[in-house]
Amino acid sequence: MAKGTPKPEELTSSIDYNPPATGWRETPVDFKEGTFCHGARPSYLQDVGFPNAREWAPADSDWKLPENWKEIFLEAMGERLKKYRSFQLFMDICVRCGACADKCHFFIGTGDPKNMPVLRAELIRSVYRKYFTTAGKLLGKNAGARELTLDVLKELWYYYYQCTECRRCSVFCPYGIDQAEITMIVREIFNLLGLNTDWIAGPVSNCYKKGNHLGLEPHTITSNIEYLLDDIEEITGIRIEPTFNRKGAEILFVTPSGDLFGDPGTYTAMGYLMLFHELGLDYTWSTYASEGGNFGFFTSMDMAKRLNYKKTRQA
Ligand code: SF4
Ligand code: SF4
Numbered sequence: 001m002a003k004g005t006p007k008p009e010e011l012t013s014s015i016d017y018n019p020p021a022t023g024w025r026e027t028p029v030d031f032k033e034g035t036f037c038h039g040a041r042p043s044y045l046q047d048v049g050f051p052n053a054r055e056w057a058p059a060d061s062d063w064k065l066p067e068n069w070k071e072i073f074l075e076a077m078g079e080r081l082k083k084y085r086s087f088q089l090f091m092d093i094c095v096r097c098g099a100c101a102d103k104c105h106f107f108i109g110t111g112d113p114k115n116m117p118v119l120r121a122e123l124i125r126s127v128y129r130k131y132f133t134t135a136g137k138l139l140g141k142n143a144g145a146r147e148l149t150l151d152v153l154k155e156l157w158y159y160y161y162q163c164t165e166c167r168r169c170s171v172f173c174p175y176g177i178d179q180a181e182i183t184m185i186v187r188e189i190f191n192l193l194g195l196n197t198d199w200i201a202g203p204v205s206n207c208y209k210k211g212n213h214l215g216l217e218p219h220t221i222t223s224n225i226e227y228l229l230d231d232i233e234e235i236t237g238i239r240i241e242p243t244f245n246r247k248g249a250e251i252l253f254v255t256p257s258g259d260l261f262g263d264p265g266t267y268t269a270m271g272y273l274m275l276f277h278e279l280g281l282d283y284t285w286s287t288y289a290s291e292g293g294n295f296g297f298f299t300s301m302d303m304a305k306r307l308n309y310k311k312t313r314q315a
Contacts, residue, residue, distance in 0.1 A: 015111040024119060025126070025146060029155040031059040035110070036158060040201035045194060047205040048303065052194025058157065063150075069193050070148055074131055076189045081132060087185050090177050091128045094121060100169040100179070106162045114159050117169035117179040123156055124186055160186045161197050165297065188300040196299065203295040207307050211288045212257035213295050218244075218287035224260045225285070228270050240277045242285060249284035252315045256292040289314035 020027045042053035054064050066072065081088045096118060102108065106115040113119050122144075129136030129145035136145030146152065165180035190196065203213035210216065216224070222244055233239045243249065255272070259265035276283060289311040296304030 017111045019113050028151055029158045037197035037199045040196035040198050044201035044205040048208050065193055072192055076192050080185050086181055090182050091125050093175050099172045103169045103172050120159050121182055157195055191300050200298045204299050207291050207295050212291040214257050214261055221287045221290055232270055240273055244285050244287050246284040249282055251283035253283045253285055254292050254311055257290055286314045
């Protein structure tokens with residue numbers, strides 16, 4: 001471990017794991033500086049044709065939402081309950097066993113109970129019960145239901161953008177409830193209201209326009225790979241000569257663009273460049289579809305499909 005790197009117990013010693021004195025429904029979201037991303041800038045949303053592109057900030061009281069935001073949200077939620085059977089199932093079957101409660105790194109790192117996967121899901125389940133179940137419509141709070149108010153929408157945004165969709169919690173759930181999938185669907189609904197983060201919307205726009213999330217231009221990709229080839233030659237004495245955008249190659253190789261740009265990914269790239277050379281593979285790189293990750297999954301299923309299509313089109 002590098003000198004000066006704090007030990008795990010030093011990092012967690014200041015985190016308060018005691019729940020707040022008030023119930024989760026009565027504890028409004030506190031947009032703590034440093035715990036949320038900037039709102040997506042308008043140009044990123046416009047690049048991919050997403051609605052309600054405007055300047056806004058999550059900590060502002062006015063999010064500049066469309067007047068009928070509630071209607072849009074609930075209609076979209078109803079559509080997705082019909083479209084994704086998993087979503088409907090995940091809204092109904094949690095038994096609150098708590099097996100997932102301490103498995104999320106956001107809970108471990110903040111001590112905030114709403115970052116427990118079980119409670120993160122409960123935030124949207126309460127809205128589901130209010131508008132989509134008979135018990136919730138009749139019995140309200142007694143059936144675990146609550147109104148979709150602006151405060152609730154903000155709370156949903158705050159906590160659903162604090163999930164990295166890593167799926168760690170689902171591994172521990174005896175029912176296989178996949179919080180990552182719930183997160184994807186809730187974010188899909190947010191994007192109908194222009195509620196994305198700058199960090200996600202930027203990479204999505206870059207992937208759409210340039211083919212990779214870093215926004216690397218074709219000549220940057222080729223010259224970065226040239227640097228790696230120079231290093232390989234210096235170490236091994238072998239000059240590898242990969243091809244770019246070559247028609248007729250047997251394999252179109254698409255890798256995470258970070259491998260071409262930053263350590264330690266560059267070492268991985270050097271490794272597979274040598275391996276492919278040794279195996280004599282007939283492959284080529286695309287400088288236009290150059291992102292192995294799909295940033296669309298942080299946004300919407302449709303966006304994921306649109307970004308995937310760039311790769312199949314190149315192939
Ligand atoms: S999928 Fe989301 S809620 Fe589950 S552990 Fe990962 S970050 Fe936490
Ligand atoms: S492990 Fe599964 S069933 Fe248990 S509380 Fe978490 S989501 Fe619910």
